[in-house]
Amino acid sequence: MNTSNAYIAGDQVDIPHSENAQLNCPICFKPFTTLAELNEHLDQDHGFQNEIESQNKTTERIETSQRVQPSKRNPRNANNHNSKLESSGKLISNRHWKKFTPGSKCNDCKRQLKKTSEVRNCRKCGNIYCKRHCANVIRLNMKAEYDPKNGTWYSCCHSCYELRPGYNDFGGRVDLTDTFSNTRNKMNVDKELRKLQIENRLVRIIDGIIKLYIAAGDGVMAIMTLDYQISNLEKSITPWKDDTTALNCNICRTNFTILQRRHHCRLCGSVVCDNKNTDCSNEILVRFLRRITADLPYSEKVPTSSEFDKSIRICSSCFDMVYTSRKFIVDVQSEPSALILKYYNLRSLSEVIDSILPRFEELLSNMEIAKELNKPPNATEISEMSKFRERLLRSFTSYNILAKQLLAITPANISEKRIQASIQTVSSNYIAEKILPMKNIPTILGNSTSSNESSTATSLADSEHSKIEVKKLSDLMNNLNVKEIKEYREELMVYKEQSFMLQSMIEKSKRQRNFDEVQILSQNLQDITTRIHDIQGKLGEQGFE
Amino acid sequence: MSKPVTSIKLVLLGEAAVGKSSIVLRFVSDDFSENKEPTIGAAFLTQRVNINDHTVKFEIWDTAGQERFASLAPMYYRNAQAALVVYDVTKPQSFIKARHWVKELHEQASKNIIIALVGNKVDIVDENEEERKVAREEAEKLAEEEGLLFFETSAKTGANINEVFMGIGEKIPLKGPEEEAQGSGLNVTDDQRVNLDSPGNADGPAGACSC
Numbered sequence: 137m138n139t140s141n142a143y144i145a146g147d148q149v150d151i152p153h154s155e156n157a158q159l160n161c162p163i164c165f166k167p168f169t170t171l172a173e174l175n176e177h178l179d180q181d182h183g184f185q186n187e188i189e190s191q192n193k194t195t196e197r198i199e200t201s202q203r204v205q206p207s208k209r210n211p212r213n214a215n216n217h218n219s220k221l222e223s224s225g226k227l228i229s230n231r232h233w234k235k236f237t238p239g240s241k242c243n244d245c246k247r248q249l250k251k252t253s254e255v256r257n258c259r260k261c262g263n264i265y266c267k268r269h270c271a272n273v274i275r276l277n278m279k280a281e282y283d284p285k286n287g288t289w290y291s292c293c294h295s296c297y298e299l300r301p302g303y304n305d306f307g308g309r310v311d312l313t314d315t316f317s318n319t320r321n322k323m324n325v326d327k328e329l330r331k332l333q334i335e336n337r338l339v340r341i342i343d344g345i346i347k348l349y350i351a352a353g354d355g356v357m358a359i360m361t362l363d364y365q366i367s368n369l370e371k372s373i374t375p376w377k378d379d380t381t382a383l384n385c386n387i388c389r390t391n392f393t394i395l396q397r398r399h400h401c402r403l404c405g406s407v408v409c410d411n412k413n414t415d416c417s418n419e420i421l422v423r424f425l426r427r428i429t430a431d432l433p434y435s436e437k438v439p440t441s442s443e444f445d446k447s448i449r450i451c452s453s454c455f456d457m458v459y460t461s462r463k464f465i466v467d468v469q470s471e472p473s474a475l476i477l478k479y480y481n482l483r484s485l486s487e488v489i490d491s492i493l494p495r496f497e498e499l500l501s502n503m504e505i506a507k508e509l510n511k512p513p514n515a516t517e518i519s520e521m522s523k524f525r526e527r528l529l530r531s532f533t534s535y536n537i538l539a540k541q542l543l544a545i546t547p548a549n550i551s552e553k554r555i556q557a558s559i560q561t562v563s564s565n566y567i568a569e570k571i572l573p574m575k576n577i578p579t580i581l582g583n584s585t586s587s588n589e590s591s592t593a594t595s596l597a598d599s600e601h602s603k604i605e606v607k608k609l610s611d612l613m614n615n616l617n618v619k620e621i622k623e624y625r626e627e628l629m630v631y632k633e634q635s636f637m638l639q640s641m642i643e644k645s646k647r648q649r650n651f652d653e654v655q656i657l658s659q660n661l662q663d664i665t666t667r668i669h670d671i672q673g674k675l676g677e678q679g680f681e
Numbered sequence: 682m683s684k685p686v687t688s689i690k691l692v693l694l695g696e697a698a699v700g701k702s703s704i705v706l707r708f709v710s711d712d713f714s715e716n717k718e719p720t721i722g723a724a725f726l727t728q729r730v731n732i733n734d735h736t737v738k739f740e741i742w743d744t745a746g747q748e749r750f751a752s753l754a755p756m757y758y759r760n761a762q763a764a765l766v767v768y769d770v771t772k773p774q775s776f777i778k779a780r781h782w783v784k785e786l787h788e789q790a791s792k793n794i795i796i797a798l799v800g801n802k803v804d805i806v807d808e809n810e811e812e813r814k815v816a817r818e819e820a821e822k823l824a825e826e827e828g829l830l831f832f833e834t835s836a837k838t839g840a841n842i843n844e845v846f847m848g849i850g851e852k853i854p855l856k857g858p859e860e861e862a863q864g865s866g867l868n869v870t871d872d873q874r875v876n877l878d879s880p881g882n883a884d885g886p887a888g889a890c891s892c
Contacts, residue, residue, distance in 0.1 A: 627752045634722035634753055641725060653727060656740055660725075663756060 169278050173227050228290060229280050232262035244269035244294060259290035272297035331457050334403050337373050338458060339432050341402060342422055344369045345446050346436040366446070374405045382407035387452060388414040401451035403458075408451045419447040420455070428459055475552055478542045479559060485538065486566060489531045493570065496524045532571065539563040621675065628671045635664045686729075686736045689853055692757045694786070695767035696778040697746030700801040703836035704767065705743045708846055713837050720745040723753055730843075732850040739846060758786060763795045763849045768815065770800040770833065776815045783827050795852050797830040797845055798823065804835040 159168040163182050168174040234240075236255045241248055243263045249255050256270035257263070260280055274297055275287030282300045297303070348365050352358040379398045384391045386406040392398050399410050399417050408417040425448070426438050438444070450458075472480075499521045506514070543560055547553035638661040645653040693701040702720050706712050709728045724743040729736055742757040744750065758764055764786055768779040779798065786796055800820055806813040817833065824831035830848050834841040 626749065630722070630750055630752055637722045638725075653725070657725060660756075667756065 169229050170227075170231070173278065176227060228259055228276060228278055228288070230257070230262075232280060233257040234262050234264050236264055240264050242266040242269055256291065258293035258296055260292045260296040263293060265293050269293060274300060334454055334457055335429070335432055337403050338425065338429065339434055340373050341370060341448060342426060343434060343436045344373070345422055345448070346439065349439060349444060349446060350436075370402045370448070374400075374402055376400045376405045377407050379407050385409040385411075385414075385416055387416040390414070399449055401454055402448045403450055403454040406451060410449075415452050417449055417451040418455070419449050421445065421447045425450075425458075428462060431462075473548060473552065475542065475545050475547065475556060478538060478545065479555075482535065482538050482542065482559070482563065485531055485535050489528065489535065489570060492524055492528055492531070496521065496528060499524070532567065535563070536567065539567075624671050624675050628668065628675070631664055631668045631671065635661060635668065638664065684731070684734060684736045686738055687853065688738045688740055689763055689850065690740045690742070690761045691763040691765065691849065692742045692754075692761040693744060693765045693767060694754060694758065694782045695746055695765075696769070696772075696775040697748075699746065699767045699769040699772070699775050700836050701746060701765070701767050702743050704765070704799065704801060704834065704842060704845075705741055707836045707839050707842045708739075709741070711839065713839075719747060722750060723757055728846075730846065730850060732847060737850040737853070739850075755789060758790045758794075760791060761794060762791075762853060763797070764790065765797050765799050765845065765849075766829075767799045767801055768820075769802050770815045771802055771805055771812050773814045776800075776820070780823065783823070783829065787827070795830070795849055796827070797832060797849055798827075799831075799845055800833040801836060803833045803840065804837045807835075 159171065159174050160166065161168065161174060161177055161182075163178075166177065168177065234257065236249070236252060236257075238250055239248060240255075242265050243258075244265055245268070247266055249264065249266055254266055256265050256267055258265055258270055259276055260274060260282070262280075270291050270293050272292050272294055273289045274282065274292045275284050276290045276292075277283040277287050284302070345366055348362060348369065352362045352365075377400070379400070382392070382398060385396075385408050387408050388411065390396060390409055390411065392409065396409055396411065398407050400406070401408055401417055410417050423438055423444065426434065499517055502514070502517060503521070506512075539559070542563075543556065545556070547556050638657055642654055642657045642661065645651075645657060693705065695701050697719065702717055702724065703713060705724075705726055706714065706717075709726050720743060722745055726741045726743065728739045728741065730739070731737075742761070744754050744757055764782075766779045766782045766786070768775040783796060783798070786794060798820060800815060800817075820833075821831055823829070830845075830852070832841050832845045832848070834845060836842060
């Protein structure tokens with residue numbers, strides 16, 4: 137049918153039969169990939185369908201059209217755009233489609249497909265899928281290639297959907313780092329400029345005040361006019377904001393009342409309150425301001441006389457701008473506090489321990505292996521180990537002492553108190569964690585000493601030596617080994633559980649007015665509590681869980 | 682009301698899931714629950730029974746059988762007057778554990794403690810004799826050697842449960858009224874309680890309004 141149709145379309149055009157050759161419409165020269173598409177085009181756009189009667193429409197053609205356009209039934213493809221394109225004859229190539237034979241499986245879920253109506257071919261790869269696994273849509277051109285710009289929406293399988301270039305599981309990603317840093321830089325520059333302005337004003341005001349003060353002298357009249365002059369100076373340097381329109385404080389937003397007066401910040405000119413709780417503004421001594429901003433280019437010297445008590449009102453944000461960054465620099469340069477110094481020592485000590493421990497543990501495991509093979513332990517290894525142990529022990533002891541000293545320091549402020557608490561947690565955890573593996577030593581070495589009696593005198597002496605060390609170590613650990621600690625902890629848990637249960641039982645009995653029962657239970661609770669204290673005492677520092 | 686009351690501190694011991702809590706539940710509230718949760722720690726229950734002319738008050742500590750609670754048991758059997766060592770007649774392992782408990786009680790508990798050996802879950806054996814894994818003779822022999830009371834019970838049907846406690850109650854030396862009077866505060870007796878029914882207690886005519 138295809139061929140007959142094409143010949144009728146025009147004898148002057150030689151239709152190539154090779155599959156790969158470009159097909160052009162003989163009338164409008166539109167390119168097509170397949171003959172079927174060209175036929176559709178001719179039939180519908182140029183009206184050939186009426187001339188060639190349906191006599192040519194064989195069963196084969198009906199079958200193809202059914203297979204070419206099943207997507208019409210697919211609701212996701214039923215948009216106007218798509219159906220228009222498909223019906224207008226632009227049909228995607230179906231040469232690559234895998235043929236369906238009853239019993240083929242869905243390429244995704246491996247379900248057996250029995251009926252043709254169940255089958256979908258992925259428009260891109262052509263593989264056979266069930267309806268469910270061919271439900272993605274992708275833009276394809278007529279050659280069934282991915283074309284995100286001019287393609288038409290076709291259904292495809294999940295793997296084609298995922299494998300298309302530019303696909304990203306997490307959606308698109310836009311790098312905004314540059315925009316962010318630009319904005320930030322701009323803001324920082326603005327802030328710097330603002331700071332410069334504020335500092336300039338500060339220098340001019342302070343210099344002006346000092347000049348006026350010196351010029352005024354000691355006369356009664358002079359003192360009276362001085363304040364007026366200073367006020368004028370301040371207003372001339374910083375433009376004051378209109379205080380009749382300002383209904384609330386610029387910083388804390390409290391409404392102004394008769395008692396809550398308006399004040400002007402002499403540096404930025406904004407209207408603020410002087411509430412002592414919010415600290416929105418304060419009168420700050422010129423002497424103090426001059427001292428904290430000694431790096432600014434002042435031309436006048438502060439009068440030495442102690443009667444110089446002029447101050448200027450500054451809002452909290454301007455004060456922060458002037459003062460905080462300077463204080464930070466000073467704090468960083470100044471000597472760290474005793475607490476921090478001690479902490480540095482503690483850190484270096486823990487570094488020492490960390491450097492020794494791995495080698496020590498290696499030696500220990502070597503010894504364990506030797507013990508299992510019933511070989512006498514290596515004499516040099518033993519001596520090395522006892523040396524290490526001695527060092528470790530010393531380090532642990534000094535670590536412990538240092539940690540205790542550190543905790544004895546009274547913190548200077550809240551942050552130091554917090555730091556101290558953190559150090560306490562870390563140091564106690566550190567000791568518990570590092571010392572526990574060392575508890576294996578007694579058993580191993582104890583056995584090695586007894587099995588070693590026949591071996592050389594030196595190694596014997598070494599073992600004896602190490603035994604003494606071990607004793608010292610276990611003194612440090614309340615004479616408990618790992619197993620005992622575990623047992624005690626478990627016991628403690630059981631008792632605590634029971635004490636909790638008893639408490640609830642007592643509550644229940646009390647509610648039921650069953651007082652002799654309460655008495656028995658309380659007695660028992662008391663016993664349990666005593667026992668808990670006993671165990672906690674035995675466990676000592678190892679008691680925490 | 683005038684009957685003398687004796688308190689007996691009783692502790693239940695035995696392997697996990699032999700039915701200790703079920704025995705107590707049957708004795709205290711004549712009830713049975715098919716799927717009981719394992720006991721945690723030690724539960725406490727009381728029950729009064731009349732034996733002859735006496736009222737006996739059982740203060741029962743029902744300990745957990747699981748191994749992790751083993752450390753709790755000594756606390757409860759140490760000054761107990763009676764102990765129930767329970768095993769499961771269908772589980773030989775539980776009988777071995779019962780032997781251990783009896784031994785431990787003889788070594789650690791007070792000298793004149795009264796121990797009852799109780800083989801539980803006989804209802805299973807009654808249905809199918811093949812399920813029995815601990816011979817009655819074997820248990821009787823142990824009881825005889827160690828001087829224990831011996832019962833085979835079923836908490837499910839209630840068979841023999843009351844007999845166990847009655848047997849213990851009868852063996853405990855009961856206090857006379859004169860001993861009772863000097864009893865410690867721990868043994869609060871009914872004599873010392875306020876009797877709301879007696880007319881002497883009421884200040885005025887009952888139900889009268891004071892205004």
